[in-house]
Amino acid sequence: MSSGPDESGRGQLASFRRLLTPAGQALLAGLAPYEPGQALQAAEAARRRGYDGALVSAALTQSRLRARAHAKLGEQAARLYFTPDGLEQATRAVVAARRAQRFAPFGVRRLVDLCCGIAGDLAHLAGAAEHAVGVDRDPLTCAVAEANLAVLGLADRVQVRRGEVEDLSLDGVDAVFVDPARRSSRGRLFRPESSSPPYSFVLDLAARVPATAAKLAPGIPHELLPPGAEAEWMSVDGDVLECALWFGPLATAQRRATLLPTGDTLVGDGSTPVPVGPVGRYLYEPDGAVIRAGLVADVAAGIGGRLLDATIAYVSADRAAATPFATGYEVLDVLPFGLKRLRTLLRERHVGRLTVKKRGTAVEPETLRRQLRLSGPNEATIVLTRVAGHQKVLLVAPLA
Ligand SMILES: C[S@@+](CC[C@H](N)C(=O)[O-])C[C@H]1O[C@@H](n2cnc3c(N)ncnc32)[C@H](O)[C@@H]1O
CATH class of the missing domain: 1.10.10 (Arc Repressor Mutant, subunit A)
Structure with a gap:
């Protein structure tokens, strides 16, 4: 208790x-x-x-x-109603809706949301089951969740119970969602096993109720992902917010990147080979969800592209290709990294405002901008990265 x-x-x-x-x-x-x-x-x-x-x-x-x-x-x-912690930890509506959609086809009768918080997920999961129960250990959080469900007209189908999820019997439950707390009064908890309940509890749950899903931090190391489960990284407007784990019948791929709000989704198993080669006329920067899912090679294969460096998530191609999974740029110039040379190039082009993108380099964009002493009416974008082991600067223009 x-x-x-x-x-x-x-x-x-x-x-x-x-x-x-x-x-x-x-x-x-x-x-x-x-x-x-x-x-x-x-x-x-x-x-x-x-x-x-x-x-x-x-x-x-x-x-x-x-x-x-x-x-x-x-x-x-x-x-709706909130507590400061409850709001901080609540799942965004667009993500919660997407998650609930994945439960919907399974004809779930009784679903339990362990660690329901202020009902950010529960309010959406309610629509995917005949009856849903949310459990949270914090009395105020439970009261806030109940008030939210009443505001949303869901109180007759969804119950909130106060308690420790470890003590809960799951008899008769046919689907479970768990979103462990990843912060304590002392701040953020980075190790999966430090969350409350810990990661091992999440993994054990799947053995008790096969149709289990969990919300994890997007930085979960791939080696901690259980075999047979699907890991889905979700981003909203390019920000990677979480890794959802899907077990049993809910798992339909090995790894997935889902981009919201569009819902574009890419699946793979991380084994697609990808060539490494020189800078072509176009450069593609994959969405963070694709990168976290380890599916950069799948994006490259989809657009006939190659990596500039085996360890860096930039894709280059000779032809422009439309993909929702990466932002495309036309490459206008490529030069070895050097302050003097870059300053000259940007002065010649009267660049006063510079967007700096970087991967695989320690250069700090703010420091670089100061050192470049930019002036002029034009804007430009540069990409600092490694090409075949050498530091390069790519002057690029976003594709319309
Ligand atoms: C990340 S929040 C859940 C957020 C929720 N999914 C939402 O969208 O609003 C985690 C919640 O788990 C609760 N919690 C943590 N450990 C628990 C435990 N052992 N038993 C019950 N609740 C727990 C916390 O009180 C917190 O409200």
């Missing part, structure tokens, strides 16, 4: 519950959209209207967190 909340936890829970009463709802509804510079005035105005300090503080916290949550959860963030 999990222990109950401490005194400050009990106070926060009580304030949150008061926020759900008609008085709390009226206060929250009457607050203007959150503006950092206006918080003090808003608090004073609410107190003048007769609301007590604890309720006002709880309402302002929600208002601030709702504003912050917009980027992750879109318009509906304005109706």
Whole structure:
């Protein structure tokens, strides 16, 4: 059994519950959209209207967190409830929706979301099962999750239970999702086995309920991935957010890179051979999800390209090819790396604004920009990388 909340936890829970009463709802509804510079005035105005300090503080916290949550959860963030940690750890709506879609074809009757947090995933998983249960050890987080499910009209189909996931019986459960906490009060936890619950618990789960999925950090070392499971790296607008593990019937590939919001998805097993060769007329920079999944060679094969260096994720090709999995550039010039030469080239082209991309070099873009003393009305993009073991600078232009 999990222990109950401490005194400050009990106070926060009580304030949150008061926020759900008609008085709390009226206060929250009457607050203007959150503006950092206006918080003090808003608090004073609410107190003048007769609301007590604890309720006002709880309402302002929600208002601030709702504003912050917009980027992750879109318009509906304005109706939902958060804790600072819960928001920080919540899965983005577009990722949670994609995950839930993958459960949907399995006709799941009873699904359990272990470590449901504020229900970022659970709210979407609810649509993929007849009945869903979320479990979390933190009482305030459970109350927030319940409130969110009620706001979303899901309360009749989804239950939230407080408890330790290690103590939970999974009898009668036909699908499980687990998103272990990767931070503690002391900060981020980098080792998979340090997460709560630990990685070994995740792996054991799959033996108990075959249709198990888990959310892991995108940096999970490939050698820790269990054989037979699918690892899916997901990026949103180019930012790699997580590695989802799919076990049993849910696994449909060995490795996958999924780019959101488009949903373009690339599968492979990391064994595609790829030639290494010289710089061609075009350069392609694979999406981070492709790189993390180890599928750069598959992208290169798809566009008839080659790597510039066996260990660096830049692909070059002689013909322009459309691929959703990489950003393409036309190569305008290639020169050996040297400050003087680069400065001359950029001066000749009157470049005042420079985008620096780099892989396989220790050069710091900011330092380089300072050293180049750029001036002029034009913009340019350079790529610093190794070609056949030598440091090179590629002057490139993004393909339209
Ligand atoms: C990463 S968050 C989950 C976020 C959630 N998927 C979402 O999108 O909102 C992990 C949650 O696991 C809970 N937790 C950590 N260890 C736990 C355990 N042993 N038993 C139950 N809950 C646990 C934490 O309280 C935290 O809310």
